[in-house]
Each structure stands twice: as structure tokens, then as C-alpha cells.
Amino acid sequence: MSLGAPFCHRMGRGGGQTRARGHGPCDGAPVGAAVVKALYSTASKLPSVQIRPSSKVTQLIEKDGKVVGVKVEGKDKKEYTIDAKAVVLATGGFGANAKLISSLRPEYKGFATTNQPGALGEGLELAKGVGSTFVDLREIQAHPTVIPVKGILISESMRARGGYLINQEGKRFVNELLPRDVVAAAVLAQPTGKAWLLIDDKLVKSNKLAAGYVAQKLAVSGNNVSELAKAMGVPEANLKAAMAQYDEAYKTKKDTAFDRPEMIAANNVWPMYAFQITPAIHHTMGGVRINKNAEVIGVTAKPIPGLFAAGEVTGGVHGGNRVGGNAVADIVTFGRIAGANAAKAAN
């Protein structure tokens, strides 16, 4: 925020949260782009910082047990070396590496991913080359609300702000604010393996993210229960009853059907929008083992001198189930620690 990211405290708790802890752009826009914009505009003004896009690190260089630089394949495909007194590995997770994911968790074979195509986990190979150890590699998260095949994530903040889930029978089937793995399992347990996420026009009019989803034509909609039920292909009477039940839960602040702990919006302003969703690979909690100083731990159980790591390339920070918002907390916190300690090591 001190670098200009326009963040506010986010209303409504996400899956598995006991309090509303999230922060993000005040207009509801996606968080990641705002973080990158703030960091990029600051870093690109520093004369000592060079940003080299379309350049790929192919190897960490080791000398006498210490990491002393990297080999890079440049834009022109030519390889060159950068000598360094310390290296911070921040290459992200492997959520788009379908082969690696299905080898670790065969049940995820064929799942779509919300990740960009470069999230292949190259950092794991780089770290392996200098004797890194790894932790929790099988802890792979499927996010419950993703547009089938397209892999477009419908953010958890839609549920936090009042959205709820409906199955093909037109009924609610789960407390929507349970952790991601539980909600994903509940969706997959439906005969179709899919469900519908319902949001209303009030949210669409007030939230940039929701408006963006609708503008991308990812939802069906209706001006009344009959139209909406038809668009979703669900029994109208069941949908009407489910909506009335949620309305009642919102008013009484008690969800007798599923014990959802929080309903911060009535979610009943027409037109209503329904997104057909299914779980897809979203986050890889496992990776390079680090300590609290963001030093990478080697096979001798001691830090590998000169090598630090932060973010989704690391493992062990989130346990088996990364909670919404905590990836940004992870990269900002451990990124800062890694940077400060790498600078200290370099001096």
C-alpha cells in the first residue's frame, strides 16, 4: 500500500476463514495485477534494477557448495551467465504442469487449470540441480469455482460477498464458506461434477471483478426465477425454494440448512446471474524447502549458501490447503525476507 496499491479491507470471509481477513483493490478488481503494478512501477524507477522479460533461467551455477549465479537463455535464444553473490528463486508454482500434477496426484488427470501456461515448476528443477530438498509436493489445490474447460477462475470473493451454490437439481448442497478442498469435493460429488454459482445484479453493479465476469459472458441470467431456472436447466420449484431459504438465512442470520457462518448480502436483486463451475487446479502448496529466513535447505539439512526462495516455488508455508488471499501474503512477506537476506549475504 505504501507503494501506491489502492487496497481496502475486504468485506466478507472467504472459504475456511474465521474472520474477514482479505485485502484487495477497493473497487473489487483482481489483487495480483494491482500488486505487480505497484512493485513494477517502483522497481523500474530504480537504476540498479534490470527487468529482462522473455529471458529464461536455465541453470543455477554452483561453486564450492555456494550458488554464485545463473545461466540465462536470452530473448535472442543465446545463453549467457550472470554472476551473483546471492540468488532469489521466485519462479512460481507448477499448476499448469499437467504431467507433473497427474504423476503426483493421478486423480487430477484431465483437470483444467486457472494458472498461466508458464506455471510449469521450472524452479523445482533449477533447485534440484544444486541439491535442494522439497516439501509437500503432493499438496495440490483444486479451486471449486472455475468455468469448465476454459479454466477461468470465479473468485472466492463472489461467495464471500453473498454468492451461493446450486446443483443441477436446483438445490443448495454445501456451506459455501468451507475450505476450498471441502467445497471442491462437494461439487465433484454431484452427478454432473458441476454446479452453479449465483450472484445478483447488486454485486455486478458494485464490483469490478463480478462485472468483468458478466462482460465476458461467462454467466447465464434471468429476470425472475422462471427465466433463471430455464437458463440453468434446473427445476423452477426447487430453485425458488433454495432462493427463499437463502433469503431467510440472510434475514435471520442463521443458515439452518448448511450452517453457513456468514451471509453479508441478500443476493436477491434481479437480474440474477449463474455461472456453471467445476473444480480446477489452482495452487501448488509444495515446493522448495525453506526456513524462516527464506534460505533454501539442502540435502545436508543446512541452508545452501547464496540461495533464497519465496512464493509459490516454495513449500510448507500453507500446509495442505492454501486459504484465499494467503498467496499474496506469502509472496509479499517471504519475498521481502528473501530480498533482505540475499542483500545481507551479498554484503
Ligand SMILES: Cc1cc2nc3c(=O)[nH]c(=O)nc-3n(C[C@H](O)[C@H](O)[C@H](O)COP(=O)(O)OP(=O)(O)OC[C@H]3O[C@@H](n4cnc5c(N)ncnc54)[C@H](O)[C@@H]3O)c2cc1C
Ligand atoms: C487466477 C488466479 C487468481 C488468484 N487470485 C489470488 C488472490 O486473489 N489472492 C491470493 O493471495 N492469491 C491469488 N492467486 C495465487 C497467486 O496469484 C500466486 O500464488 C502468486 O502469483 C505466486 O507468486 P510468485 O511470485 O511465487 O509466482 P508467479 O506470480 O507465478 O511468478 C513467477 C514468475 O517467474 C517466471 N519464471 C518461471 N520460471 C522461470 C525461469 N526458468 N526463468 C525465468 N523466469 C521464470 C514466470 O514466468 C513468472 O513470471 C491467484 C492465482 C490465480 C491463477
